[in-house]
Amino acid sequence: MPSACDPDLSGVDPLKLTEIRRRVAVVRSYLRIAEPDEGDRAEHASKLDLSINQFLALVRAWSLQEKASALSGSGASKGAPRPKGRRNLPVASKTAAQEVIAAADANASLIEIVDRVAERCGKLGVATPSRSTIWNMLMEARRASPGTDNHATVISRCHVKLPVQKARHLVYPDLTLAVSEANGEIIFASLGDHDLDADKLTEALKDGLLTGPFKIDSEIAASLQLPEMVDFQAMKATAARTATARILGRGIGSLDLIYHRSRSREPHELLRSKKDAPLSSEDAFHIIVEQIDAHNAARNMKKAIIPGRD
Incomplete structure (x- = not known):
């Protein structure tokens, strides 16, 4: 830190x-x-x-x-237009988003819905709501729909699109997440080696800090010492990552997530300028925690359980 x-x-x-x-x-x-x-x-x-x-x-x-x-060279955006949040969203924009959400399949991902809303608003010539606003509207609609009382907590792994220096190699950080299907809350997050992640996750489950039912990446489930009372469904790793992608979309806050590592670019390819440099593990941890907290705060949710945070 x-x-x-x-x-x-x-x-x-x-x-x-x-x-x-x-x-x-x-x-x-x-x-x-x-x-x-x-x-x-x-x-x-x-x-x-x-x-x-x-x-x-x-x-x-x-x-x-x-x-x-x-400072010049910080890469911070200057004077970017303010995203259209709900408070300053034109009625026509809100109506367009609501209509797209109402017409969408229950399994449509956030990415698909955001794209459809942008297309609809573009045709109407009205401002497009921000991604977080569309997400909040989507979650409200799904909570209000019949048969949505038993949303699970999805536990899966992905990578964060940040080049991190590990010894002599550049890597993307591994991230284990427990995310609520009901409201998008990130309940638990852990960065580290898989054995350590499993220990931390098992501890959180045994302490009752996460509530089921659960959909768990089968590779993670195999490494957990799950209490007998835990109600869970083991899923293929790809299915668990896809379920997480449907909830979170492209990423967390300003960070992109990589759900399929084999389809992504190599970390060194992100360093396009001589002023760009890979992150230390400590800096990466701090940035990821900061963005997870921002993600939950935007949804009026409490901070996630993140082992290692101050």
């Missing part, structure tokens, strides 16, 4: 963390000089391969906010 002296890195593109930390360190070093002269400015600018004017712009941006996302 970040230390007390770590800058506020919220909003920074994960692949820019290394470069932005370097920029903040150089700017802080410069600001510690009581009366910097031209030589000091040139020296510090050269450390970042910037001109003096570019470096001073960086110093001004940091001095105003002391926020890493304000």
